[in-house]
Amino acid sequence: MSKPASAPEPRCPICRKPSVEAHAPFCSAACRDRDLLAWLDERYVVPGKALNEDEG
Numbered sequence: 047m048s049k050p051a052s053a054p055e056p057r058c059p060i061c062r063k064p065s066v067e068a069h070a071p072f073c074s075a076a077c078r079d080r081d082l083l084a085w086l087d088e089r090y091v092v093p094g095k096a097l098n099e100d101e102g
């Protein structure tokens with residue numbers, strides 16, 4: 047009897063499905079985009095700045 051000595055399958059960090067090589071470490075382009083958008087969203091947050099300037 048031989049145990050399969052393979053590394054644990056990589057999983058998509060977004061939805062936990064098995065990742066696809068073409069989109070690694072994600073399972074699809076959709077999840078990759080989602081992660082990218084979330085990352086950009088965080089960058090766009092500007093703490094302490096209010097949109098309260100005089101409107102002319």
Ligand SMILES: [Zn+2]
Nearest residue numbers: 058061073077
């Ligand atoms: Zn996914």
